[in-house]
Amino acid sequence: MPEGDVLRLTAERLGAALGGSPLVRAELRWPSVAGADLVGRTLVESTAYGKHLLLRLDAGPNLTPHGAGPRTGAAPPTRGTVRPGESPRDTTEQVGESRNTSAVPRPGVPPRSDEASRSARQEASSARSGRLGSTTPASRAGGWTLHTHLRMDGFWRVHRTGSREAAGRSPAVRAVLATSTWTCVGWHLGMLDLLRTRDEHTLLAGLGPDVLADAFASSGPTAHGGVDEGVRRLLVAPQRPVCVALLDQRVVAGLGTIWMAESLFAERLWPWTPVGVLDARRVRGLLLTASRLVGASVTVARRAGLGAVERRVHGRHRGPCVRCGTPIALGSTRGQDVRPDQGALERVVYWCPRCQAPGA
Numbered sequence: 001m002p003e004g005d006v007l008r009l010t011a012e013r014l015g016a017a018l019g020g021s022p023l024v025r026a027e028l029r030w031p032s033v034a035g036a037d038l039v040g041r042t043l044v045e046s047t048a049y050g051k052h053l054l055l056r057l058d059a060g061p062n063l064t065p066h067g068a069g070p071r072t073g074a075a076p077p078t079r080g081t082v083r084p085g086e087s088p089r090d091t092t093e094q095v096g097e098s099r100n101t102s103a104v105p106r107p108g109v110p111p112r113s114d115e116a117s118r119s120a121r122q123e124a125s126s127a128r129s130g131r132l133g134s135t136t137p138a139s140r141a142g143g144w145t146l147h148t149h150l151r152m153d154g155f156w157r158v159h160r161t162g163s164r165e166a167a168g169r170s171p172a173v174r175a176v177l178a179t180s181t182w183t184c185v186g187w188h189l190g191m192l193d194l195l196r197t198r199d200e201h202t203l204l205a206g207l208g209p210d211v212l213a214d215a216f217a218s219s220g221p222t223a224h225g226g227v228d229e230g231v232r233r234l235l236v237a238p239q240r241p242v243c244v245a246l247l248d249q250r251v252v253a254g255l256g257t258i259w260m261a262e263s264l265f266a267e268r269l270w271p272w273t274p275v276g277v278l279d280a281r282r283v284r285g286l287l288l289t290a291s292r293l294v295g296a297s298v299t300v301a302r303r304a305g306l307g308a309v310e311r312r313v314h315g316r317h318r319g320p321c322v323r324c325g326t327p328i329a330l331g332s333t334r335g336q337d338v339r340p341d342q343g344a345l346e347r348v349v350y351w352c353p354r355c356q357a358p359g360a
């Protein structure tokens with residue numbers, strides 16, 4: 001299932017495709033926001049926080065896309081029920097392999113006008129920053145944020161506006177956003193919300209620090225804190241297995257089963273170690289490793305695609321450990337002997353029984 005790295009790349013690619021030009025089409029096929037009128041608004045920022053995608057739109061146009069006359073931009077953009085402040089519902093995560101963002105153009109790649117390309121690059125750059133609270137003047141002035149979550153199977157695709165694929169006729173399509181050049185189609189999205197950009201903090205209030213945030217390692221003053229806040233949150237429940245704690249988005253945001261397993265492997269930690277037996281220094285090292293691995297995944301994927309990212313343990317059941325040759329084992333968050341097919345399919349744990357022995 002999509003983790004923070006996938007969300008970050010998705011944000012960059014949607015920013016590159018849509019940034020800087022007014023929307024000419026905006027369909028939100030989700031009951032609470034189905035009546036929203038976003039046509040004419042411009043994407044000013046595309047970013048991700050953990051597994052949450054935030055598309056920030058400006059306050060509204062002075063003119064309609066067809067120049068038909070002034071619009072105030074002040075009226076709520078929806079006739080449906082907006083539910084700002086609804087807390088993210090995910091706290092732990094499930095497994096899945098839907099890394100279907102390969103069809104999405106890279107930032108700056110779409111053949112656009114010079115001005116649009118520059119704008120797209122700026123949007124991609126701001127998307128990479130991953131910082132919350134870095135709202136633009138436009139958003140502070142009354143912009144709106146379209147918040148989506150991919151959940152298990154969601155993904156976005158980008159197509160040429162006017163192409164057959166851009167029609168988005170499938171019932172599995174939950175959102176279609178288009179400029180005159182590119183159309184972004186959101187498939188199987190697990191959540192859509194529309195809220196004032198200034199209210200984003202209410203939406204994300206329950207989440208821990210984003211492992212991909214620039215300031216994560218430095219513990220600098222950010223909206224959600226950095227690694228030290230993650231350590232504090234992780235140690236709150238001392239009996240909890242460390243593999244479970246890492247998946248809890250209230251501890252740190254952005255990890256799923258892949259980077260949980262890879263981080264524990266890198267740190268040679270038995271995945272079911274109760275967090276209470278780990279000292280703060282060890283936990284800090286673990287979280288910094290997780291941040292580094294997810295960040296490296298983003299870097300590699302920008303260059304070579306998500307499939308190019310090396311996994312040393314996840315998905316390598318029965319394969320030889322790259323360190324010691326022992327066959328990689330497969331358990332679940334419920335225990336090392338509870339195989340996913342015994343009722344915990346959603347949270348698999350790959351590990352090396354030798355390198356990551358209990359008490360090691």
Ligand SMILES: [Zn+2]
Pocket residue numbers: 321322323324325326352353354355356
């Ligand atoms: Zn090993």
